[in-house]
Amino acid sequence: MGKKRAGKLLVTLGLVSTLLVGMTACSGGDSGGKTAESSDSFNQTGLPIVKEPITLNVLTVRWGNMGDTFTKNTWLQNLEKETNIKINWQVMSSNDWGEQKSIMLASGTLPDIVFGDIAFSDSDIVNNLSLFQPLDDYIDKYMPNLKAAMEESPELKKLSTFPDGKMYSLPARLPSRPVTQNxxxxxxxxxxxxxxxxxxxxxxxxxxxxxxxxxxxxxxxxxxxxxxxxxxxxxxxxxxxxxxxxxxxxxxxxxxxxxxxxxxxxxxxxxxxxxxxxxxxxxxxxxxxxxxxxxxxxxxxxxxxxxxxxxxxxxxxxxxxxxxxxxxxxxxxxxxxxxxxxxGDPNGLSYRRNELLITTTCKYPEAAARWADQFYTNEASIQNFWGAIDTVIKKNDDGTYALMNPPAGTSADAWYWESSVRDFGPKYVSPSFEKNIILDPSNGDGLKLTIDKLGKDYxxxxxxxxxxxxxxxxxxxxxxxxxxxxxxxxxxxxxxxxxxxxxxxxxxxxxxxxxxxxxxxxxxxxxxxxxxxx
CATH class of the missing domain: 3.40.190.10 (Periplasmic binding protein-like II)
Known part of the structure; x- marks a missing residue:
């Protein structure tokens, strides 16, 4: 092995070791071996999700050097207060994630939650099923928002059902996506x-x-x-x-x-x-x-x-x-x-899978499922795709939602990525709700929807x-x-x-x-x- 290659691998091993130690140190807090469901602290409905605060480690991968500015999203910060669940975000870069991922899967030491479909592919999950929780029972018992979304849009379940008939990852339907590709x-x-x-x-x-x-x-x-x-x-x-x-x-x-x-x-x-x-x-x-x-x-x-x-x-x-x-x-x-x-796709280029996984090492899978379900409302989804209301989105008195102009010198798309999890993570915007979203037809997402009309029928x-x-x-x-x-x-x-x-x-x-x-x-x-x- 060449010196440069060996050095890079040592650095990667060091980064992953640090990450894994951090996960082991604070994953789920002091549970005493109890699950959230068996604990008096867990609320099966309503908020907060747990009476006593817990911490969940959530790993997400971002493109290049995007960093963690999305964690300042007001909706995400309020979610911690409302649920009593503190999130320890582990933000990785796509630049070197490939090597880090291989080491992580080989070690079997994962965070409580993996967030976003860039992290693990279908084959990563299928070949390591023992590391991930089957989610069907959790969805049925603790995720009414996602259940309603799957009833309205059956594509969500079809897309996310693995060959053994179970769901190991959660889907998403992104807002205001076109039907046509190029x-x-x-x-x-x-x-x-x-x-x-x-x-x-x-x-x-x-x-x-x-x-x-x-x-x-x-x-x-x-x-x-x-x-x-x-x-x-x-x-x-x-x-x-x-x-x-x-x-x-x-x-x-x-x-x-x-x-x-x-x-x-x-x-x-x-x-x-x-x-x-x-x-x-x-x-x-x-x-x-x-x-x-x-x-x-x-x-x-x-x-x-x-x-x-x-x-x-x-x-x-x-x-x-x-x-x-x-x-x-x-x-x-x-x-x-x-x-x-x-x-393109007549159903829209909106549907994704592998947007959230709960690992088998998570001590509070029921609480994690309830936390994930909070993302599956219309308002939550638009705030996690563009940015928080009153920061990036203006909520009008007539029930519509308009995107604000980005800061000078910043493109709209870059601003959305800085302000939200954007493409990644669980979300669902009902097709009927999209009429309430006002986009600028001259650029970005709004322009694509405008020109989409030229080809969508074909x-x-x-x-x-x-x-x-x-x-x-x-x-x-x-x-x-x-x-x-x-x-x-x-x-x-x-x-x-x-x-x-x-x-x-x-x-x-x-x-x-x-x-x-x-x-x-x-x-x-x-x-x-x-x-x-x-």
Missing amino acids: QPVINKAWLDRLGLQVPGTIDELHQVLKAFKENDPNGNGKKDEIPYSGSGDISMDLLNPFGITDLNGTGMMIKDGKPVYYPTSEEYKEAIKWAHQLFSEGLIDQELFTQDNTMLTAKQQNPDVSLVGFTHQWTPDAVFGKWKDEYVTIPTISGPDGKRYQV VTTPFPNVMYTAEEFQELPTLTTDIDTYVRTTRAQWITKGGIDEQWDAYIKKLNEMGLERLVTIRTDAYERYNSVK
């Missing part, structure tokens, strides 16, 4: 300069891209325009008009109500041939499959003139810097069958975020490493160089040799289990 974005300034209309079909898009390439729409006298650009993954959105959509990146989609592996379909083949035609005419960025995000951003935010004509994005204002006002989101492009297909039902067994998790990496790499490599080759007709049969044969049938069986079995949850 949508088509075009340089409207270029269209106007060339007297062109917004394209609505693949043939019209083809003609617009040719005009972008040939007519100097950025006006600098150079042929430096890039009609279409994106990353290799975003290039998949180019295939949408042919009915190819893949929200969760599994290679699977739902067709006529059944799961199918689309990289072997005729629709996929025709989509690749169309993309190759565009590439061969210089209408697609020639570095599409080789550029990294730094290279792409340099093109999107070129200092002198705008360079990109068409792409797919969450919102145009998020990527184009000083040129953002030149770009608009347009309706989903229709394909050769005259239909439009948009990546969103296809995705292959869902299914759950796998421990045995399936053992098989999947071997299968997907070979198969996914081969599919990505051939897709890039066929788009850039052509040859799909000549090589198709050999491609199908190779996939079958790699175990495609077994991969599809695993995905399909997981899909059927997912749909069997009631």
